[in-house]
Amino acid sequence: MAPDVKPIPLTRAVAPFYVGVDLGGTSTKLGVVDDLGRPVCRAEDIPTAVAAGPPNSVEQIAAGVNAMIAQIGLQPTEVARIGLGCPGILDYQAGVMVNPTNFPGWHGFPIRDLLAEHLGMPVVMSNDASAAAYGEMWIGSGRGFRSVVLLTLGTGIGCGAIIHNVIIEGEHGHGTECGHILIDPSPQAPVCSCGKTGHLEAFASATAVVRRARELLAAGKCKAVAERTAAGETLNPRLIAALAEAGDPEALELILDTARYLGYGIVTLLHTFDPSVVLLGGAMTFGGNGSPIGRRFLQRIREEIRERAFPALVEKISIRFAALGGDAGFIGAAGIARMVHRRDRG
Amino acid sequence: MAPDVKPIPLTRAVAPFYVGVDLGGTSTKLGVVDDLGRPVCRAEDIPTAVAAGPPNSVEQIAAGVNAMIAQIGLQPTEVARIGLGCPGILDYQAGVMVNPTNFPGWHGFPIRDLLAEHLGMPVVMSNDASAAAYGEMWIGSGRGFRSVVLLTLGTGIGCGAIIHNVIIEGEHGHGTECGHILIDPSPQAPVCSCGKTGHLEAFASATAVVRRARELLAAGKCKAVAERTAAGETLNPRLIAALAEAGDPEALELILDTARYLGYGIVTLLHTFDPSVVLLGGAMTFGGNGSPIGRRFLQRIREEIRERAFPALVEKISIRFAALGGDAGFIGAAGIARMVHRRDRG
Numbered sequence: 019m020a021p022d023v024k025p026i027p028l029t030r031a032v033a034p035f036y037v038g039v040d041l042g043g044t045s046t047k048l049g050v051v052d053d054l055g056r057p058v059c060r061a062e063d064i065p066t067a068v069a070a071g072p073p074n075s076v077e078q079i080a081a082g083v084n085a086m087i088a089q090i091g092l093q094p095t096e097v098a099r100i101g102l103g104c105p106g107i108l109d110y111q112a113g114v115m116v117n118p119t120n121f122p123g124w125h126g127f128p129i130r131d132l133l134a135e136h137l138g139m140p141v142v143m144s145n146d147a148s149a150a151a152y153g154e155m156w157i158g159s160g161r162g163f164r165s166v167v168l169l170t171l172g173t174g175i176g177c178g179a180i181i182h183n184v185i186i187e188g189e190h191g192h193g194t195e196c197g198h199i200l201i202d203p204s205p206q207a208p209v210c211s212c213g214k215t216g217h218l219e220a221f222a223s224a225t226a227v228v229r230r231a232r233e234l235l236a237a238g239k240c241k242a243v244a245e246r247t248a249a250g251e252t253l254n255p256r257l258i259a260a261l262a263e264a265g266d267p268e269a270l271e272l273i274l275d276t277a278r279y280l281g282y283g284i285v286t287l288l289h290t291f292d293p294s295v296v297l298l299g300g301a302m303t304f305g306g307n308g309s310p311i312g313r314r315f316l317q318r319i320r321e322e323i324r325e326r327a328f329p330a331l332v333e334k335i336s337i338r339f340a341a342l343g344g345d346a347g348f349i350g351a352a353g354i355a356r357m358v359h360r361r362d363r364g
Numbered sequence: 365m366a367p368d369v370k371p372i373p374l375t376r377a378v379a380p381f382y383v384g385v386d387l388g389g390t391s392t393k394l395g396v397v398d399d400l401g402r403p404v405c406r407a408e409d410i411p412t413a414v415a416a417g418p419p420n421s422v423e424q425i426a427a428g429v430n431a432m433i434a435q436i437g438l439q440p441t442e443v444a445r446i447g448l449g450c451p452g453i454l455d456y457q458a459g460v461m462v463n464p465t466n467f468p469g470w471h472g473f474p475i476r477d478l479l480a481e482h483l484g485m486p487v488v489m490s491n492d493a494s495a496a497a498y499g500e501m502w503i504g505s506g507r508g509f510r511s512v513v514l515l516t517l518g519t520g521i522g523c524g525a526i527i528h529n530v531i532i533e534g535e536h537g538h539g540t541e542c543g544h545i546l547i548d549p550s551p552q553a554p555v556c557s558c559g560k561t562g563h564l565e566a567f568a569s570a571t572a573v574v575r576r577a578r579e580l581l582a583a584g585k586c587k588a589v590a591e592r593t594a595a596g597e598t599l600n601p602r603l604i605a606a607l608a609e610a611g612d613p614e615a616l617e618l619i620l621d622t623a624r625y626l627g628y629g630i631v632t633l634l635h636t637f638d639p640s641v642v643l644l645g646g647a648m649t650f651g652g653n654g655s656p657i658g659r660r661f662l663q664r665i666r667e668e669i670r671e672r673a674f675p676a677l678v679e680k681i682s683i684r685f686a687a688l689g690g691d692a693g694f695i696g697a698a699g700i701a702r703m704v705h706r707r708d709r710g
Binding site: 163164165181182184186187188189190191192193194195196197198199200201202203204212213214215216282285286287288289290291292293294325326327328329330331334 | 680
């Protein structure tokens with residue numbers, strides 16, 4: 019995971035200000051950004067009290083926003099908009115989440131309007147994956163581009179795409195569900211979290227890497243991994259990256275295979291969305307730019323793309339790590355709120 | 365190929381009018397449509413004099429447009445805009461084609477502005493695949509939807525996508541180059557027209573179907589195909605469809621395999637663009653809705669999608685044949701011109 023962004027002092031910030039809220043199934047991130055996208059502050063994460071129901075959670079989030087604003091000495095009138103990034107499929111007209119997976123009982127609840135009412139400020143809702151992509155485009159690794167795809171590698175694979183400054187979410191909110199693009203139609207392809215086979219997520223998520231490692235362990239391979247897990251360590255991409263960095267060839271192969279699979283998927287993304295840049299974020303970047311293993315991972319992805327993509331496209335595309343880490347969501351939610359604010363002002 | 369659309373009489377048409385020009389490497393189609401998208405007339409195709417250079421061709425197209433308008437008794441002032449659909453990558457700012465494959469010497473030529481000058485009317489340039497998708501969305505099989513993907517099955521596989529009424533073309537004009545999405549990463553996957561392996565076009569274009577049939581012939585299979593080609597018939601998807609319709613199981617299998625491969629590709633399109641409807645057009649639809657073989661082809665595609673796509677999406681998507689045949693391009697070019705005209709009017 020890339021490091022979070024260092025906030026700037028309020029005295030150096032450029033008004034107006036935007037609050038970003040990144041609603042997660044476990045915790046919610048909050049921050050204030052200035053008109054140039056620079057975080058002015060980042061609040062402590064608020065536990066999302068999913069089970070306590072949305073009215074309760076919205077009240078806590080509103081209280082968190084008010085406390086955060088007060089703490090840095092910002093007047094509520096200096097905040098132009100609140101950006102609220104939410105997971106899953108959204109009904110933007112109604113300002114509600116649609117059958118959100120990890121939010122039982124939240125379906126159809128007027129979360130946007132209730133938050134606006136609590137805060138006395140307009141709230142702009144956005145999809146969290148789109149928001150993260152927007153954040154990276156605004157002030158992260160996608161800065162300077164208007165066509166950015168962000169793949170978030172973790173338990174699953176998330177994706178946000180902005181092409182020509184237009185956020186792509188599709189007709190039913192399933193657009194850029196790129197974890198579910200088909201990369202291998204063979205019957206022996208692994209099963210995805212959605213129950214179907216051959217999807218990118220079944221090959222290149224953290225879950226998939228651990229599953230492949232387990233299969234190798236079961237076949238008596240990956241001795242180094244076996245030793246470390248026998249000693250009580252958890253089998254996860256971080257352990258695999260550590261072993262690869264220590265010179266274990268099997269751990270490295272697991273990582274480079276993952277890169278190859280991601281390459282397959284990105285080839286398809288280039289021929290559908292045609293972005294300027296594809297960014298890789300999330301927990302599973304094997305150390306990213308700061309690690310030789312992360313850099314080899316990225317290099318292997320690029321090689322696969324060169325091998326597979328329409329030649330004229332290969333020259334034009336940049337593949338790199340995301341820069342904002344866990345802050346991308348709230349920064350992007352604030353950025354989308356700013357975009358709407360500026361459009362409303364004309 | 366679906367039948368062309370029957371023009372309506374001018375007396376029943378609704379002003380203003382739009383001229384659509386569908387520039388092809390061999391011939392150029394022209395037509396006039398009314399404000400509801402209904403063709404008022406379709407001119408004889410004009411041979412595109414590619415080798416004679418763009419000034420010459422543009423002059424011929426302009427003459428064709430003027431003759432067509434005069435023939436139906438339309439005043440030039442009743443034409444609000446000319447829509448010009450062009451193949452390949454376009455520079456919309458400059459109104460030029462960028463390294464067009466079948467148009468040597470046309471790179472960078474100010475085709476849009478020269479046509480406007482000849483006609484004394486504003487010309488709106490569009491990509492031909494996007495225009496065809498727009499035409500189908502306007503008055504064809506995609507009517508009533510705002511998120512449409514059109515796959516054009518022929519020598520290659522073309523694609524146009526409009527999502528939430530936004531035309532998707534990507535940052536470099538390679539967006540929706542869906543013939544080149546990866547559907548099979550295995551080393552034995554066939555080579556695509558672009559030189560890379562495993563792309564959809566290498567499995568599901570007319571070229572691919574003929575190649576697979578040849579491979580089967582070489583292996584001593586497909587006796588029925590062998591007999592007909594020995595008798596002088598050309599091996600093409602039309603022959604294969606005729607044999608399948610006559611009950612030949614191997615010909616049918618060739619068609620259903622093609623459907624399966626298309627299903628793989630469409631699964632990916634659903635998880636990237638998330639349209640309401642995917643339309644299949646072009647020369648290779650095996651008779652379309654009018655033929656039992658065409659209907660089985662479509663059915664097999666739907667089955668594969670049900671088998672492979674994210675379950676929540678399968679319920680929402682419609683897969684059907686396109687309706688406008690070869691007219692989709694000029695109708696859509698006119699439709700995009702109308703969209704720009706209406707935007708300009710505010």
